[in-house]
Amino acid sequence: MERGLFITFEGIDNCGKSVMSRRLAEELRGMGYDVILTRQPGGTALGQQLRQVLLHPDADGLDERAEALVFAADRAYHVKKLVRPALEQGIIVICDRYGDSLVAYQGGGRGMDKAFLRRLNAFATDDLVPDLTYYLAIDHATSAARQEGGCDFIESESAAFFQRVIDTFEALAAEQPQRFCRIDATQPMESVYAQVKAAALERLAAR
Ligand code: TMP
Numbered sequence: 160m161e162r163g164l165f166i167t168f169e170g171i172d173n174c175g176k177s178v179m180s181r182r183l184a185e186e187l188r189g190m191g192y193d194v195i196l197t198r199q200p201g202g203t204a205l206g207q208q209l210r211q212v213l214l215h216p217d218a219d220g221l222d223e224r225a226e227a228l229v230f231a232a233d234r235a236y237h238v239k240k241l242v243r244p245a246l247e248q249g250i251i252v253i254c255d256r257y258g259d260s261l262v263a264y265q266g267g268g269r270g271m272d273k274a275f276l277r278r279l280n281a282f283a284t285d286d287l288v289p290d291l292t293y294y295l296a297i298d299h300a301t302s303a304a305r306q307e308g309g310c311d312f313i314e315s316e317s318a319a320f321f322q323r324v325i326d327t328f329e330a331l332a333a334e335q336p337q338r339f340c341r342i343d344a345t346q347p348m349e350s351v352y353a354q355v356k357a358a359a360l361e362r363l364a365a366r
Contacts (some may be wrong), residue, residue, distance in 0.1 A: 163246040167257040170295035173305035198255035200233040214311040235283035267327030295344035
């Protein structure tokens with residue numbers, strides 16, 4: 160059986176990735192594909208608990224190494240339990256955030272060693288790399304303007320933190336143009352979605 164396609168969405172908070180990933184999943188299902196839409200952290204029952212530990216507004220702040228390891232633990236379990244088995248059954252898996260978030264947030268944002276974080280991702284996922292990664296690019300001012308309600312633990316970080324996260328996402332996207340589809344997500348939603356859809360259909364056709 161042909162392996163499924165592994166698609167991830169990345170970007171800073173409020174870039175629109177949750178809406179875009181939902182629309183893409185619906186569109187592909189409408190075309191007859193089997194699709195699982197999931198996310199990190201949180202795509203499993205354990206992941207939901209880890210999400211609370213990591214992001215609850217009252218989280219008292221894990222040490223940065225502990226934080227990186229818990230994000231990686233969520234990723235390891237999620238890949239083993241859900242993502243890899245689905246891909247092996249030929250299912251398209253769309254994941255809202257994946258390993259690039261570790262490099263961007265813990266590496267760029269928190270200043271941890273990015274080469275180590277890449278190795279941690281490889282270890283956690285047994286080298287599972289997405290076939291296609293959307294980077295929905297917005298600036299921090301746009302993210303802050305779109306924020307509704309309170310901030311979770313990481314959303315309350317400074318503008319300087321988010322600029323480092325953005326710079327790291329940009330560097331990752333520039334370094335791996337064959338995997339990344341970078342979209343200016345300050346454009347109107349319909350235009351962003353048209354680009355999301357076109358890139359997915361192109362990858363599917365190329366298989
Ligand atoms: P979400 O609300 O978009 O799911 O975001 C979860 C938050 O966790 C977001 O602020 C980014 C952060 N995060 C990391 O810092 N490292 C990671 O590896 C992942 C997956 C998310």
